[in-house]
Amino acid sequence: MGDPGPLLALTTGEPAGIGPELAVRLAAEGSPAGRLVAVGDPGLLAERAAALGIGLALVPLSPGDPVPAARPGELLVWPVSLRAPARPGRLEVANADYVLETLDVAISACRAGHAAGMVTAPLHKGVILDAGYAGFSGHTEYLRDACGVEEVVMMLATDVALHATRPGWVGSPALRVALATTHLPLREVADAITAPRLTRLLRILAADLVRWYGIEAPRIAVCGLNPHAGEGGHLGREEIDVILPVLEALRDEGLRLDGPLPADTLFTPRHLEGVDAVLAMYHDQGLPVLKYAGFGQAANITLGLPFPRTSVDHGTALDLAGSGRADPGSLRVAVALAADMAARRLQPV
Numbered sequence: 001m002g003d004p005g006p007l008l009a010l011t012t013g014e015p016a017g018i019g020p021e022l023a024v025r026l027a028a029e030g031s032p033a034g035r036l037v038a039v040g041d042p043g044l045l046a047e048r049a050a051a052l053g054i055g056l057a058l059v060p061l062s063p064g065d066p067v068p069a070a071r072p073g074e075l076l077v078w079p080v081s082l083r084a085p086a087r088p089g090r091l092e093v094a095n096a097d098y099v100l101e102t103l104d105v106a107i108s109a110c111r112a113g114h115a116a117g118m119v120t121a122p123l124h125k126g127v128i129l130d131a132g133y134a135g136f137s138g139h140t141e142y143l144r145d146a147c148g149v150e151e152v153v154m155m156l157a158t159d160v161a162l163h164a165t166r167p168g169w170v171g172s173p174a175l176r177v178a179l180a181t182t183h184l185p186l187r188e189v190a191d192a193i194t195a196p197r198l199t200r201l202l203r204i205l206a207a208d209l210v211r212w213y214g215i216e217a218p219r220i221a222v223c224g225l226n227p228h229a230g231e232g233g234h235l236g237r238e239e240i241d242v243i244l245p246v247l248e249a250l251r252d253e254g255l256r257l258d259g260p261l262p263a264d265t266l267f268t269p270r271h272l273e274g275v276d277a278v279l280a281m282y283h284d285q286g287l288p289v290l291k292y293a294g295f296g297q298a299a300n301i302t303l304g305l306p307f308p309r310t311s312v313d314h315g316t317a318l319d320l321a322g323s324g325r326a327d328p329g330s331l332r333v334a335v336a337l338a339a340d341m342a343a344r345r346l347q348p349v
């Protein structure tokens with residue numbers, strides 16, 4: 001058997017959702033890109049595998065243990081125990097601690113060098129907030145705080161092959177959409193877009209397109225916040241007062257930035273030609289476009305961390321949990337992308 005590739009920690013997510021079954025399905029397929037170690041409850045994974053008729057031997061290990069040679073039909077596991085029984089589609093507040101512990105195990109392993117990166121199956125933000133973790137916003141900000149970095153950027157990207165093979169497509173081969181704000185009520189968005197924050201986000205985005213994607217001088221298109229990018233100040237002044245001055249200052253530093261541009265036309269093939277990433281100002285400005293272009297073939301990447309972290313482009317899909325009908329496409333993309341990023345990370349510089 002050849003080089004199994006970098007070891008990637010795969011957190012299995014909300015136990016009532018589709019994460020555990022997607023993890024076992026991917027393990028059964030065998031990941032071509034990297035070696036996976038699932039982080040989760042072995043009993044839960046065995047149960048979901050059995051329900052899908054997948055014969056899977058679980059191999060429990062601890063972070064730092066030698067990694068055995070890959071054998072078909074085996075899944076390595078770093079065990080974390082459920083706090084309460086998990087039933088598909090039924091959220092259980094007591095398991096919020098379990099979900100967070102899976103993240104802590106993976107993050108510690110990545111920081112200690114026991115894994116080259118992490119891939120996360122979806123968690124349910126609402127149940128973690130219901131469990132009392134006030135202010136919990138998602139993996140992205142949890143990782144930021146756990147790694148002690150000031151800022152991170154959420155970016156979703158379609159599988160490169162999707163657009164490259166689409167007849168007549170003249171835009172960039174991959175659509176990458178980063179977000180200036182993530183999980184905020186809409187009425188708080190404008191106030192969250194400050195010049196210092198936007199400056200930090202754009203620097204991280206530009207630097208990590210070089211670091212993780214090998215793009216030499218990335219070109220980034222920046223959306224306006226308001227319709228028609230503010231219509232010269234008649235439909236809002238954020239473009240004039242905040243966004244434009246930041247872009248001008250960063251252009252002087254050498255960053256290649258277009259904008260602020262009206263978001264409705266920016267996301268058209270002609271405007272995306274030669275653009276390596278788009279910075280959208282808020283979640284539902286950028287992600288519906290990305291998901292229309294490639295739901296199930298896209299991944300979520302956290303930029304600004306000391307190690308690769310990717311995730312799926314979807315949530316816990318409680319309505320599909322246990323049915324075997326959930327599409328594992330995005331998890332495949334997330335694993336392949338994390339393996340690619342980890343391989344770059346492991347290359348001597």
Ligand SMILES: NC(=O)C1=CN([C@@H]2O[C@H](COP(=O)(O)OP(=O)(O)OC[C@H]3O[C@@H](n4cnc5c(N)ncnc54)[C@H](O)[C@@H]3O)[C@@H](O)[C@H]2O)C=CC1
Pocket residue numbers: 018120121122123124125126139300311312313314315316317318319320325326327328
């Ligand atoms: N990476 C993560 O941890 C993410 C977590 N979430 C969380 O997931 C929870 C549920 O969010 P929703 O907005 O309902 O989004 P969702 O993605 O869970 O579901 C939206 C729709 O897409 C379908 N869907 C989702 N994944 C699918 C798959 N793999 N195959 C086929 N169909 C699929 C669902 O059945 C549903 O109809 C929320 O707590 C949200 O915060 C949402 C997005 C990402």
Ligand SMILES: NCC(=O)COP(=O)(O)O
Pocket residue numbers: 137138139140141287300311
């Ligand atoms: N809409 C994307 C999403 O919810 C993923 O958030 P995160 O858990 O990766 O921070």
